[in-house]
Amino acid sequence: MAGLCEGRVAIVTGGGRGIGREYCLMLAEEGAKVVVNDLGGARDGVGADLGPADEVVNEIKAMGGEAVANGADVSDWDQAKGMIDQAVQAFGKLDVLINNAGILRDRMLVNMTEAEWDAVIKVHLKGTFAPAHHAAAYWRDRNKATGELVGGRIINTSSVSGIYGNIGQTNYGAAKMGIAGFTIIAARELRRYGVTVNAIAPGALTRLTEDLGGPITEERKRSGDPKWVAPIAVWLASEESAEVTGRMFEASGGTLAIAEGWHRGPTAEPVQDPNLLGPIVAEMMSKARKNAGMNGQDLD
Numbered sequence: 001m002a003g004l005c006e007g008r009v010a011i012v013t014g015g016g017r018g019i020g021r022e023y024c025l026m027l028a029e030e031g032a033k034v035v036v037n038d039l040g041g042a043r044d045g046v047g048a049d050l051g052p053a054d055e056v057v058n059e060i061k062a063m064g065g066e067a068v069a070n071g072a073d074v075s076d077w078d079q080a081k082g083m084i085d086q087a088v089q090a091f092g093k094l095d096v097l098i099n100n101a102g103i104l105r106d107r108m109l110v111n112m113t114e115a116e117w118d119a120v121i122k123v124h125l126k127g128t129f130a131p132a133h134h135a136a137a138y139w140r141d142r143n144k145a146t147g148e149l150v151g152g153r154i155i156n157t158s159s160v161s162g163i164y165g166n167i168g169q170t171n172y173g174a175a176k177m178g179i180a181g182f183t184i185i186a187a188r189e190l191r192r193y194g195v196t197v198n199a200i201a202p203g204a205l206t207r208l209t210e211d212l213g214g215p216i217t218e219e220r221k222r223s224g225d226p227k228w229v230a231p232i233a234v235w236l237a238s239e240e241s242a243e244v245t246g247r248m249f250e251a252s253g254g255t256l257a258i259a260e261g262w263h264r265g266p267t268a269e270p271v272q273d274p275n276l277l278g279p280i281v282a283e284m285m286s287k288a289r290k291n292a293g294m295n296g297q298d299l300d
């Protein structure tokens with residue numbers, strides 16, 4: 001039986017470890033050819049090592065699949081372009097870009113340094129924009145040359161830390177919420193070429209989360225297996241998902257959900273005098289839904 005992604009060519013950024021590694025393996029199991037990108041740095045983004053990407057490539061080859069390693073820093077403009085070019089050179093085309101690479105530098109706002117802010121914003125936001133830009137330009141050119149919808153897929157990585165908000169992560173949460181907005185806008189822009197853009201807010205036990213959330217129990221290991229996250233990424237990567245775009249999926253061992261976007265709540269007649277606003281805002285506040293908590297339901 002042909003796999004769900006038979007013959008498709010996919011790039012997975014940060015594919016050497018954690019969730020990205022699982023994406024690579026499951027894509028290959030479903031018949032995709034995979035460019036395994038990973039800078040191979042430490043959890044905070046320092047350093048570089050092609051080892052993790054190479055290991056995943058070897059695992060895919062051992063199971064009879066096709067894969068190549070790429071060591072680009074996805075937040076570097078030219079290296080991101082090189083990664084897109086490598087997929088086309090190695091496998092003849094590109095169908096899927098999964099922007100998954102990420103780092104953490106958690107700190108309370110009052111203590112956060114400029115470097116901690118800049119590093120996280122760069123890897124997540126520019127590391128989503130740069131590969132997405134180069135892939136989108138490639139798909140636009142293909143669409144112009146063939147006159148056909150290209151069936152491209154961009155799958156970005158957000159987080160409940162951003163869309164719902166988590167203490168100690170203003171840098172990371174801002175980047176992940178930025179990726180949510182980027183996803184919605186890029187989906188609208190690229191629809192005309194037959195490219196969908198969605199995002200996943202994953203939950204898994206990886207080196208990013210192993211020291212968060214208390215002791216590592218058997219239950220945490222079970223529900224934190226990245227195998228719970230990968231299926232929605234692989235389905236979104238397939239041709240079957242053509243009608244789904246601009247959406248945010250939450251995926252973990254405990255949840256598969258669509259996180260709905262901002263909606264306009266209670267409204268009032270605008271006024272030009274700020275002294276009038278007290279009772280008007282109080283009235284609107286009494287009718288407004290509260291922001292969701294970290295599980296998407298509990299109200300803060």
Ligand code: NAD
Nearest residue numbers: 014017018019039040041073074101102159203204206208
């Ligand atoms: P991980 O640390 O296991 O994997 C991330 C990989 O990205 C690493 O192998 C790292 O080398 C690579 N990387 C980092 N910066 C890079 C760069 N500039 N260029 C190329 N590769 C780079 O972490 P993970 O938990 O698997 O995280 C994957 C994604 O999921 C991240 O975007 C993360 O923010 C997001 N996320 C994870 C969780 C979770 O519960 N684990 C929750 C929410 C969001």
